Amino acid sequence: MSVHLAKGTRDFLPADMLARRQVVDVVRDVFERFGFEPLDTPVFERIETLTGKYGEEGEKLIFKILRRGKGGETGACDQALRYDLTVPLARVLAMNAQLRMPFKRYQIAKVWRADRPQKGRFREFFQCDVDVAGTTSPLADAECLAVLYTALSELGFAEFTIRLNDRRILTDLAAAAGAEDSKSETSFLIALDKLDKVGRAGVDKELIGRGFEADAIEKAWKVLAPQENDDATLDYLASQLGERGQEGVSFLRQVRDAALALGVDSARLTVDPTLARGLDYYTGPVFEAVVQEPNVGSIAGGGRYDGLVGVFSKRDIPAVGVSLGLERIITVMKELGMLPEPAPVAEALVTVFAAEQTPASLKTASALRAAGVRTELYSGDGRFKNQFKHANARGYRWLVVVGPDEAEQGVVMLKDLASGTQEKLTATDAAAAIVSAR
RNA sequence: GUGGGUGUAGCUCAGCUGGUUAGAGCACCGGAUUGUGGUUCCGGGGGUCGGGGGUUCGAACCCCCUCAUCCACCCCA
Structure with missing residues (x-):
């Protein structure tokens, strides 16, 4: 008999677990040092909790649980495995009005996505989330950047970059390129997101293919013109964007200043207006952490989502958070020889x-x-x-x-x-x- | 969902243009050392060559199907 793991899953043998635990211990320790408290939620949720939050592409990747009985034959389902830890948090916030704000929690847990596996990508994987809910202060966003920076630094990462942008900047940028509704904005962002891979000419081609006008695209590129440093980038963006974009710029400036004051190395943090993160629920700053080698995509991502809790409740609660991808972090650490030999449990x-x-x-x-x-x-x-x-x-x-x-x-x-x-x-x-x- | 690569011992792999009983290193077991590991030496077990079908006198090798896995795209941690 041939026996296989389910696609995109792994067993963690003791040697793996000991190594993973070292990494998780560092992350948890940093989270708690920043005053985040632990939270856990069920691995599955009612399906309506999860749908409509992740965009069209994300929605397809939700693992659905077939209903028992009659539903088994019809394919009906009323529950699904959690796709991330952010939406369950929003649900918890909506259901627990007694929680004192600002509410800071962390959660290190498995999530599931019906993706096709590849390097650094699995169908079952761990995310390490920290979020601050109940405040619109840029200090909360800065704390997220600082906790991300500290965790990566203490894990031993030297060469990483935290890219920082704001959804409002992206919205104005898309508008400059001629995007008038959220659908064409998303379309614009998807094309822009490929800049690293296909270059400016490639993005142009893709945008044309998506129905954008050449002269409108030029307008967007003008806004994105590279500047000498982050301050200049922010100044320039403010001069080019409309009211909404300017709001994003000034918020970003406060976030960045606070993050630097919290000890984030300016060499590791960069304002990058081309950073496009597609998750539907982001409303303010968005950010991600990347390493150049090896190439596993981003190792962490996050942003502000002021409208998400309001989807579940009359009471709207602003929130911002960051998610570290444990598998990718471990993949990178393994390839770079950053994982020390784990000590045996017994002596x-x-x-x-x-x-x-x-x-x-x-x-x-x-x-x-x-x-x-x-x-x-x-x-x-x-x-x-x-x-x-x-x-x-x-x-x-x-x-x-x-x-x-x-x-x-x-x-x-x-x-x-x-x-x-x-x-x-x-x-x-x-x-x-x-x-x-x- | 789309496109490629790879499946040979527990692991990493070799196996020439199809040609006898399919190999190596590591790991494992035994012995040298019947109360002593890690080093060394000697010996040993272990393989439906992913599975099914086909071509051939003959297939690990060629063809088709299938499964698994890796990589890239989409998207993302």
């Missing part, structure tokens, strides 16, 4: 010599554990010699031998596998020796 192995000594081995293991030593009791049926191999293969430093002599004398033989030295001690002294050698 000592207690041997089981023969049936007569087994009770002494069990007592020894128990004593070591009680003293705080992470201990594996050899529970295989391999020969005595293999117990040494086992300890070595697992990467344990300590081997605790309880043979006939030791059992009789009421001691254990503590062997340091790193140095090869060994000595007879009581179980209590052995535990103390292991603890003090850490």
Whole structure:
């Protein structure tokens, strides 16, 4: 029988889990240092909670759960796996009016998308989200940039860029190019988003294909004319855009200033009016983090979504957040050799010599554990010699031998596998020796 | 949804223009060392060559179908 994983899913064997946990521990620690509190939500939601939030393309990628009974045959469904962590958060905010604002929460959890897998892309993957809800202050946006910057820095990333733009700038830009409704605006953004890949000529071609006029496209390019630095870019954009765009520019300026004051390295943050993020619900700043090598797309993305909670509730709650893509971060870290060798969970192995000594081995293991030593009791049926191999293969430093002599004398033989030295001690002294050698 | 690449031992791969019993390294098991790992030496187990069909005297190799996987596009973390 041939057995396969479901497409786009993976098992995480202990070696993978230990490495992943190191990464998650860093991220969680940074999140909590910024005052974000944990939240969890169901892995599936009522389908109407999820639909209409992600745009046409995103909608197709929602994993739907078939209804039981009659629905099974008709293909009807009333629930679906969560597509991200932002929409479930909006639902939580709408349902819990007692939450004190601003509400800062983080959530590190699996999400599902019915995408076709490729490098750094899976159907089941982890996102690490932080969001600030209940405030329109640019400080909240700046906090998101700072927490993103800090997390990536502490993970060991040196060469990354956080690109920053504003939905209002994009809207005015699309309008300059002749986009009059949200549909043609989206169409414009999709074409613009390809700038990195296909260049200006490629975008021109695509825009023409999408029905934009050549002279209108020229107007948009004029607005996008590269400037010397971010300040100049913001000044220039303000001079070129309408009222809505100017609002975006001045908000962005406040966000950027605050982020820099919060310690974000200006070399890692860049205002980029060509950054187009397609998610329907963004209303203000949008941003993403990218590394140039290896190419896995963006490793984090986020933005402000002031209208999303209002979709679920009469009470409108503004919010801004960022999502780190754990799989992509790990993919990059693996390729760049940034993941340190994970330490084994246990540090000592207690041997089981023969049936007569087994009770002494069990007592020894128990004593070591009680003293705080992470201990594996050899529970295989391999020969005595293999117990040494086992300890070595697992990467344990300590081997605790309880043979006939030791059992009789009421001691254990503590062997340091790193140095090869060994000595007879009581179980209590052995535990103390292991603890003090850490 | 579209387009390419790749499927040979647990893993990474070799296998010449189709030609005897399909190989290597690592891993695993055993022995040298019947209370001692990691190093060394010797030996061993393990493969429906992804699956099905076809061409041929003969197929891991050629053709068709299928499944899986990777990469690119769309979109995205």
